[in-house]
Amino acid sequence: xxxxxxxxxxxxxxxxxxxxxxxxxxxxxxxxxxxxxxxxxxxxxxxxxxxxxxxxxxxxxxxxxxxxxxxxxxxxxxxxxxxxxxxxxxxxxxxxxxxxxxxxxxxxxxxxxxxxxxxxxxxxxxxxxxxxxxxxxxxxxxxxxxxxxxxxxxxxxxxxxxxxxxxxxxxxxxxxxxxxxxxxxxxxxxxxxxxxxxxxxxxxxxxxxxxxxxxxxxxxxxxxxxxxxxxxxxxxxxxxxxxxxxxxxxxxxxxxxxxxxxxxxxxxxxxxxxxxxxxxxxxxxxxxxxxxxxxxxxxxxxxxxxxxxxxxxxxxxxxxxxxxxxxxxxxx
Amino acid sequence: xxxxxxxxxxxxxxxxxxxxxxxxxxxxxxxxxxxxxxxxxxxxxxxxxxxxxxxxxxxxxxxxxxxxxxxxxxxxxxxxxxxxxxxxxxxxxxxxxxxxxxxxxxxxxxxxxxxxxxxxxxxxxxxxxxxxxxxxxxxxxxxxxxxxxxxxxxxxxxxxxxxxxxxxxxxxxxxxxxxxxxxxxxxxxxxxxxxxxxxxxxxxxxxxxxxxxxxxxxxxxxxxxxxxxxxxxxxxxxxxxxxxxxxxxxxxxx
Numbered sequence: 214x215x216x217x218x219x220x221x222x223x224x225x226x227x228x229x230x231x232x233x234x235x236x237x238x239x240x241x242x243x244x245x246x247x248x249x250x251x252x253x254x255x256x257x258x259x260x261x262x263x264x265x266x267x268x269x270x271x272x273x274x275x276x277x278x279x280x281x282x283x284x285x286x287x288x289x290x291x292x293x294x295x296x297x298x299x300x301x302x303x304x305x306x307x308x309x310x311x312x313x314x315x316x317x318x319x320x321x322x323x324x325x326x327x328x329x330x331x332x333x334x335x336x337x338x339x340x341x342x343x344x345x346x347x348x349x350x351x352x353x354x355x356x357x358x359x360x361x362x363x364x365x366x367x368x369x370x371x372x373x374x375x376x377x378x379x380x381x382x383x384x385x386x387x388x389x390x391x392x393x394x395x396x397x398x399x400x401x402x403x404x405x406x407x408x409x410x411x412x413x414x415x416x417x418x419x420x421x422x423x424x425x426x427x428x429x430x431x432x433x434x435x436x437x438x439x440x441x442x443x444x445x446x447x448x449x450x451x452x453x454x455x456x457x458x459x460x461x462x463x464x465x466x467x468x469x470x471x472x473x474x475x476x477x478x479x480x481x482x483x484x485x486x487x488x489x490x491x492x493x494x495x496x497x498x499x500x501x502x503x504x505x506x507x508x509x510x511x512x513x514x515x516x517x518x519x520x521x522x523x524x525x526x527x528x529x530x531x532x533x534x535x536x537x538x539x540x541x542x543x544x545x
Numbered sequence: 546x547x548x549x550x551x552x553x554x555x556x557x558x559x560x561x562x563x564x565x566x567x568x569x570x571x572x573x574x575x576x577x578x579x580x581x582x583x584x585x586x587x588x589x590x591x592x593x594x595x596x597x598x599x600x601x602x603x604x605x606x607x608x609x610x611x612x613x614x615x616x617x618x619x620x621x622x623x624x625x626x627x628x629x630x631x632x633x634x635x636x637x638x639x640x641x642x643x644x645x646x647x648x649x650x651x652x653x654x655x656x657x658x659x660x661x662x663x664x665x666x667x668x669x670x671x672x673x674x675x676x677x678x679x680x681x682x683x684x685x686x687x688x689x690x691x692x693x694x695x696x697x698x699x700x701x702x703x704x705x706x707x708x709x710x711x712x713x714x715x716x717x718x719x720x721x722x723x724x725x726x727x728x729x730x731x732x733x734x735x736x737x738x739x740x741x742x743x744x745x746x747x748x749x750x751x752x753x754x755x756x757x758x759x760x761x762x763x764x765x766x767x768x769x770x771x772x773x774x775x776x777x778x779x780x781x782x783x784x785x786x787x788x789x790x791x792x793x794x795x796x797x798x799x
Contacts, residue, residue, distance in 0.1 A: 298633070301630075301632055303632075303633075357557065427652045428652070429654065430646070430649065430653070430654045430655070433643070434643060434646055436631070436632065436633060437629075437630045437631065437643070438626070438630035439595075440590070440593075440595055440624070440626060440630075441624070441626055441629075441630055443593065443594060443595050443615060443619075444593045444594075444595070444619060444622070444623060444624035444626075444705075445619055445643060445644070445646040445647060445699070446615050446616040446617075446618065446619025446620065446646055446647030447615065447616075447646065448615050486633070486634060490634045490636075490679060491633075491634055491635060491636060491639070492633035492634060492635060493635075493639065
């Protein structure tokens with residue numbers, strides 16, 4: 214008796230998703246202040262000659278920016294999916310363990326207290342995100358019985374401290390230049406993405422994704438109660454920390470370049486779960502593809518809707534909030 | 546054989562159970578009875594490695610399983626919880642498949658062979674038509690049966706059941722315990738179950754252990770029972786009860 218496996222279905226859904234993603238990627242590359250026609254993109258890919266300006270815009274700006282949109286959507290969605298699974302909470306986001314607040318604090322320090330050069334902002338945001346998570350993980354050790362709630366409480370503590378410090382920096386910042394930059398950073402934008410930024414975060418991003426991929430079966434088991442996980446032979450706490458660190462690498466490398474992008478870690482995973490009716494790693498990958506498509510489209514709109522760049526979180530919030538209302542109906 | 550030696554355990558300096566000694570044999574189901582808060586769950590948590598005891602040993606085939614790795618222990622002891630903790634949509638077959646986890650290497654994921662083993666178990670439980678269905682949409686009775694299927698795939702020598710009947714109706718209770726009994730005797734596994742209903746224990750279990758205020762108050766086989774003895778024991782545990790005889794089995798009524 215051969216039954217049609219649901220896994221094959223998921224693979225088909227992933228292939229269709231990839232196709233849509235590649236199409237939106239190409240369209241997104243062609244749209245912008247300096248339009249590049251699809252014919253020209255094909256020429257560049259095939260190694261044929263195009264004007265030098267077109268080539269430069271394509272290689273150093275448009276391609277890195279669109280690829281970064283892809284990485285941001287995919288990375289934030291896959292991490293979101295993983296956080297929702299291991300924290301047993303369908304509404305969990307990367308901020309649950311303090312990472313966004315930590316990255317935000319790092320950026321605020323760079324802008325408000327240091328030079329504020331883009332590279333300093335990125336590095337400090339990255340370090341801030343990691344430090345916040347390690348701070349939260351260290352904080353969990355003060356209790357004996359470590360459970361999911363311990364992690365969430367530790368995340369809240371670290372997040373609140375970061376928010377307090379951010380407010381302090383904002384209070385003393387120069388309102389014209391620094392305060393505006395800090396606010397702007399926390400709304401997210403892909404406008405400043407360059408090929409060198411993309412390449413410097415790529416190793417951390419891939420390392421994190423690799424960790425999540427290798428731990429994919431255990432992530433699944435962590436969605437059960439700690440008692441069940443342990444009786445299935447998992448070292449619950451140790452695996453949970455490894456998963457958190459991997460997901461943190463992914464999120465920190467994305468937000469250090471893009472700033473905060475709200476809601477995407479929630480929308481991508483849930484779209485995928487609605488499609489597959491499962492919560493395995495293939496669903497997380499489909500969530501990553503969904504998130505990538507949304508960010509690619511949102512970023513295309515962000516740079517083409519008006520004469521000035523629109524922060525990307527404005528767009529993702531307008532997609533995310535109605536979606537959240539839709540989820541309210543579903544989640545009991 | 547499972548031998549519990551002198552277990553003493555508790556939380557945050559408070560002792561919940563002490564001086565626990567007993568032996569379980571292959572093919573037999575042993576019931577642990579006790580009122581709420583007497584330490585039944587604490588005992589199970591020690592046995593499945595979730596709680597480190599203050600002293601004592603849990604010996605399986607001559608080895609103390611409190612001293613081996615989680616994964617190795619999970620291959621020796623499985624636990625069926627009171628209620629499953631699955632919150633995300635999951636296919637029934639994938640729920641059963643999680644039982645293979647202790648048999649996988651660190652980064653390994655289940656193979657086709659594992660999936661076929663899971664399908665065999667569904668067939669044995671007569672649940673194969675639900676294989677691709679969403680676990681969360683099953684009835685409570687079917688869900689517990691599937692979780693039992695996961696335990697079967699884990700295929701450990703010792704199977705612990707923590708009030709597996711607590712969310713089930715009358716008919717499903719008996720159905721589930723019947724299945725558990727079948728597997729224990731056909732595969733010669735060691736079964737240990739915590740229960741609240743003394744009649745289920747008297748009807749299905751080979752041995753009964755009664756825990757009272759953290760220690761073993763009585764332990765006896767259910768074969769050839771002395772009525773006045775169990776009347777005294779159960780009256781102490783449950784208040785004044787009468788023991789009735791029904792089809793060679795004893796029934797407690799109050």
